[in-house]
Amino acid sequence: MKETNISRRSVLKGTAALGMASTAPMFFVRNAYADGYLNDPGDASSVTLGFNVPQTGAYADEGADELRAYQLAVSHLNGEGDGGMMNTMQPLSLKGNGILGKKVEYVTGDTQTKSDAARASAKRMIEKDGAVMITGGSSSGVAIAVQGLCQEAGVIFMAGLTHSNDTTGKDKRRNGFRHFFNGYMSGAALGPVLEKAYGTERNAYHLTADYTWGWTQEASIKASTENIGWNTQTTVKTPVGAGDFSQYITPVLNSGADTLILNHYGKDMINSLTQAVQFGLRDKSVNGKDFVIIVPLYSRLMAQGAGEAVQGIFGSTNWHWSLQDEGSKAFVKSFGAAYGFPPSQAAHTCYVQTLLYADACERAGTFMPCEVVNALEGHKFDGMGNGPTEYRAEDHQCFKDVLVVQGKENPSSQFDVLEVVEVTPRAQVEYAPDNEFFAGGDLGPCNNGAA
Amino acid sequence: MLPKKITDSELSIVLIFSAVVLTMPIWLAPIGAGYPDLLQKFAIFGLFAIGYNILFGMTGYLSFGHAAFLGVGSYAAVWSFKLLTMNVLPAVVFGVLFSGLFAFLIGYVSLRRSGIYFSILTLAFAQMSYNLAYSVLTPITNGETGLQLTNHDPRIIDTMLLDQAPEGLPSTVLFGVKMSGYPGFYFCALILILGFFIALRISRSPFGLVLKGIKSNQTRMKFTGFNTRPYMITAFVISGMYAGLAGSLMAVTDPLAGAERMQWTASGEVVLMTILGGVGTLIGPVLGAGLIKYFENIFSAFNDKALHELFAFLPDGLENFVVTVVSPFVGEGWHLTLGVLFMIIIIFLPGGIIQGMEKINNRFFKRSSSAKSGSNES
Secondary structure: OOOOOOOHHHHHHHHHHHHHHHHHHHHHHOOOOOOOOOOOOOOOOEEEEEEEEOOOOOOHHHHHHHHHHHHHHHHHHOOOOOOHHHHOOEOOOOOOOOEOOEEEEEEEEEOOOOHHHHHHHHHHHHHOOOOOEEEEOOOHHHHHHHHHHHHHHOOEEEEOOOOOHHHHOOOOOOOEEEOOOOHHHHHHHHHHHHHHHHOOOOEEEEEEEOOHHHHHHHHHHHHHHHHOOOEEEEEEEEOOOOOOOHHHHHHHHOOOOOEEEEEOOHHHHHHHHHHHHHOOHHHOEEOOEEOEEEEEEOOHHHHHHHHHHHEOOEEEEOOOOOOOOHHHHHHHHHHHHHHOOOOOHHHHHHHHHHHHHHHHHHHHOOOOHHHHHHHHOOOEEEOOOOOOEEEOOOOOEEEOOEEEEEEOOOOOOOOOOEEEEEEEOHHHHOOOOOOOOOOOOOOOOOOOOOO | OOOOOOOHHHHHHHHHHHHHHHOHHHHOHHHOOOOHHHHHHHHHHHHHHHHHHHHHHHHOOOOOOOHHHHHHHHHHHHHHHHHOOOEHHHHHHHHHHHHHHHHHHHHHHHOOOOHHHHHHHHHHHHHHHHHHHHOOOHHHHOHHHOEEOOOOOOOHHHHHHOOOOOOOOOOOEEOOEEOOHHHHHHHHHHHHHHHHHHHHHHHOOHHHHHHHHHHHHHHHHHHOOOOHHHHHHHHHHHHHHHHHHHHHHHHHHOOEEOHHHHOHHHHHHHHHHHHHHOOOOOOHHHHHHHHHHHHHHOHHHOOHHHHHHHOOOOOHHHHHHHHHHHHHHOHHHHHHHHHHHHHHHHHHOOOHHHHHHHHHHHHHHOOOHHHHOOOOOO
16 A cells, blocks of 8 residues: 555545535526526527427337427427418417527437436436426326426426326326316216217226326226216226236126226237237127227227227227318328328327417417416417317316217228217316316416526 | 555545546536436436445345335335425435335345345345335335325424425425535435445455455355355345435435336346446446436437437538438437447456456556556456
8 A cells, every 4th residue: 555645634625625616606506597487598599398208118109109290390380391280270379480589499308108217308308408398298107297397397398198187187287288188088078978879787897007097097987987877897907018918808708797998008008909809808798788898098099009909999089180170181281291191199289289388488478487377377279170279277277179989990091090979079078177086286386497 | 344544545536536426517518418417317326336336246146126225215215205304314314224124124035045046036026016016005106106295295394393384396405405406416426425435445344355255255255164144134235225325315306206216127227337337346337327327318319300410510411321320329229329338348348347448548558457457446
């Protein structure tokens, strides 16, 4: 061991001094511009939005489609392309020159459908890239986690595909907004259609994805089917991403149930539905009734994945590309021109959310989160594919018509797999903000973030 | 057990390490990693890897279940925020305590076997914890949604000290200093330096020598009259506590705990970090942790647009060609790049990045390798 002249004491002092010195600037810098808000673009010529979608994992298909929609929305906001829904949106404050005259830039990130990874990715966008708004997510668990983060950090969160009641119920936040519909609305829309198609005496068996979305959808569908006289025989929770559902489907065969309700989404739904059909459930007859399967939350991407198994199966969806209103037609046209196939409901809701945010900034005249919140709360708009829609101020949930769809018996193309059976009017799916499925949450105050 | 005197060489190592860690915000900024969240991750996972190395590097026991301790630390910390106070110190203490306890239980059973059987046992326990967190323990863990703070949490100590609760969700604090952003990083960094110092002392203590003895030949150790089991359990618990500390720091910088932190991929990640950096070296695991977190956060965010900007200096045709070739390796393909890098390192540098550095050092600075290689303790 070589001896040196430096004493231990002086080294310790040195370490402490170094630590203090390198820490000190951070405390002072943080309060340098206290009056503004987090990531204020100021005089910059551009503004950055953060698109946080699953690029790997069980919801990767939805994530890829969401990203396409975001890129399309950015080009329309910047005045490129044919403008899409900016031609049909009512009222419209956007001018096709970016937002508030600033060119829209974006950064992307992979949520991996994991709360931790999603929050890390969103934090990077906020702290490093200076994003004023985060949007995306294709899982309610992730959406709720990122919504909480955006509230704490002080940026706006425009939820993508998230269907759990909790997103705008128990876990709602002032800085978070959801355009997509939810489990309760699915139940309310499906109830009457199921009654008409399958009668009032059914014995239902639920298989449910074991997380916030699955729980709340199961509760909503259960309440709505029991309302029309059905009996709920058993509810079974299944792990997310299980892959093989045979161990859960075999007991259904001998349970005496005549209806299987699959509260699954993404690849889980494709697997469980395909296996249920392979096990011959739909060819069975129980208590003198044909065995039926119901998938409360449908998407075209899933229906495509499940192939022939979806034929005749009922479900609900937020939007479908075959709708014939002006907004939907404009969106399908410009999405198709850019990518060569029709958009999914995930793409639609993400596109609409981006435009709604931009429009709200334009109306508020600033990107300041609290002003944007004011502009969005209670905002009524039309021409975005769902008819007249309102962002309710009490819970930041959009209220609009809900589509009940059925798997097509004779699809004319690989995209034409669902047909719209009924457009359930808004009044039928609306609920009070303190409804039992949504109680227990509090929006809290809005947060501009520490500038 | 520890030698009493701190030698000068130890001090200078710790000093250099502290200087490098504390100035990270400055020298990492040019490569796009100088923002608080990633810096926090560097410090936290560096700590996790240092602790893991005490078990894997020193004793050679390959644990595939260390993420379980990380998860336990996180849950304990978040519960401390929910029930007691938003101050981070109790959270860190509880995180370390509970994960240590948990590590003792798992270590007591798993260490009855060695080699591959030990690895499988730890993997099984970790997967069990993960699945329990997802299903039966949902009231404690909140399942896949993850454990989060709410407005209705009791926070006994905080409500006793304050007359009225503040509006909205509170932040984690260290006596008034918010633990998000840079202050959070410096808190983690100081703990990382402390953890590094302790690991350094352990590796040079008689206890550390026993562990290294177990690695080289456990049977011979037993023949010389050593009962190795208590030493093994102690090493296992210490490394479990490091993992719990890292887990609680994750909760400190971001008060949320999810079950996926306990998944086997998370356990595998720390093994990769350690091997990538250099097994058995003190600084190697920290480098490995930094590299993997950098890839995960920065490479995954490169999209085609960013690539086109990066290669804009090339002529158009060539630019498009280069972007097409490179794009599968960035963005969602970052795993691929990491895999290729991992293979290259394992094949050409079995000793990890540290070995690579030594090779460079020997080649360019012409030091006699025998004199130098031992002193970095590597």
